[in-house]
Amino acid sequence: MISLNINNQKVKVEEGATILEAAEKAGIKIPTLCYLKEINKVGACRMCVVEVEGAKTLQAACVTPAAEGMVVKTNTPFVRKARKKILELILSDHPFECLTCVRNGNCELQTLAENLGIREVGYQGEKTESYIDTSTPSIVRDPNKCILCRRCVSVCNEIQNVGILFPNERGFNTFIGPAYGALLADEPCSLCGQCVLACPTGALHEHEDIDRVWKAIEDPNKHVVVQTAPAIRVTLGEALGLPPGSIVVGQMVAALRRLGFDKVFDTDFAADLTIMEEGHEFLDRLKNGGKLPLITSCSPGWIKFCEHHYPEFLENLSTCKSPQQMFGALAKTYYAHKNRIDPKNMFVVSIMPCTAKKFECQRPEMVDSEYLDVDVSLTTRELAKMIKQAGINFDTLESEEYDAPLGISTGAGAIFGATGGVMEAALRTVYEVVTGEELKSLDFIDVRGLKGVKEAQVELPGITVKVAVAHGLSNAREVLEAVKRGEADYHFIEIMACPGGCIGGGGQPIPTNTEIRERRIKAIYEVDKGMKLRKSHENPAIKRLYQEFLGAPLQEKSHHLLHTCYAPRGKYTKS
């Protein structure tokens, strides 16, 4: 332990802690911009400067280690003036578009300008002028709003290890982006959106599709249904001002009805269905010598990453569509038919934690209902904006229930929202289907939590099934490389593109960090615990769907509507 003095306050911290961490411990706030806990520590912006007794210049608190006996002042006139100057310099090359910016009200730069009391910007500098990259359906890159903090670079390279975003060129010409300033659509990018979560400004954001949804809702000829992904029920509240980990299932359903959706359904239903199909696919591969390890396919960011960077594993991917797409294909066939609705007049909206889902629903093969299976995919953040636009007072809404039948689900569907959840849900079903016995405990603790790669073994008659769970693409890489080297003999692997799984998806409320992820995960398992049914094969609506429409898992109709295929996309795409 070292002790130092900050603003006349004694603080004790572990050796190696920075001044910033020491100040935090003492309850003293130092403004930061490029710093992002656990992710980016580059000392680039100098926003966090403090006075250190004996030092000739101001020190950046986020990178300067605390030292024994150090005397630090974080709030002197000199420090305040310096920070203001630094921020003014950053702002001198920034468009003043707060009123029309997607991050208005949730922007770190804007907040800093307010907290530091910026009322005018004295410097008149050259302004960056760049194209805005709207080439993908998922993510918009607006380098004009980029402050070169490099947070996205750290995430894309260290957390995700995809390697799309880098700093390029020097001096005033520096820009953050892909090689040659290429468009994201031409890059081997997963569209995971983790860079969006990390960006302090509006330089990276989701492609907004809110207006297309309003238009469909207002069209009297359209039957508009909505599905909500498992993770949304534990994160939407956050985007509307509630604490992280708030469970808001009932209010969310009520809000969606007030927005004007004709039916409010649940992706959890489709998640249960995914388990039925994927569970049987796994058993089939196990029994008939199919390609193993089987790897899950619910995360479209992971799928796109695999198509670009690991084409050798495409045959290992489950052919199951993701729950979002299974839902869409069934909504415009099974549901439409049952309710005598012309699928041509149906409009399927999904609320997803994810930016890659926007890409997924536009994949050309996702039209097995003979229409676009899912018309629009919105992020959690976009739904929160719609609720605000509609003037709905979320806090005071009474809980409401999902509509039947596509809104009926089990706890197994709910846990899809957290890393390890798909595996756990699958094991609950696979075990009982194979053994015919009831599981004593439904909780597969080994596959839960934020450890990067998790392993577990399950005894089935005649075989010990080895499974692994990876979340975040650098962990995915680690597992795949181990399999390639022949060092891992897994039978079944769950991979999610985003750290923490969908609760940490690129479409989730900002900020998203480790602590917040933990609280959302806890909430997801609470939802599971609170469900009457917790195993996908016990979902009555799923049983009925097979009886009335699909027959059995992996049969012809399932194959046509619920399964898909993949193709390599190239690691060095065109430029």
Next chain:
Amino acid sequence: MSVKTSSFDKLNPEQLLKVRQIIKKHQGEDGALIPILRDIQEELGYLPRDAQVEVAQKLNIPLSEVYSVITFYALFSLKPKGKYHINVCKGTACYVRGAEGILEKLKDVLGIGPGDTTDDGLFSIDVIRCLGACGLGPVITINDETYARLKPDNIPGIIARYTDVGTKDYEERPVQEKVNV
């Protein structure tokens, strides 16, 4: 910043072979990237996109990382030098006599900035510090020729003479601004 691609991105088979040999020579070394890029730059005079992809593939790193390094260091270039390479002096003497205006005019006329090459491969521009002709500033050189005491208005005429090459032989034409230092 803009999306830039051009004919300079390709490698012919002979160049590809050279690039592969260079990579092989350094592969496995610690921090092999920079020596590899340096050797390719030396061999080809620049770093075509195809060569960057080759390096990325062999070192198993993203193309974006290779590009990031190349564009950070002034010693690397993405395009070959033009057939006519222009050095613009921005040393102190030339600067005070209006080198900035000369450079602006060149940018205007050629549509490229320092470190860049025109798409037809004819011209490239670099900025350098002091050509040793301070008394004659502002000064530029085009290949071996030196042009001194320039005014922005002289630039279009000078450039025109090089772009006309091929129709009339440049060497035989009368030159007013040519100054031997």
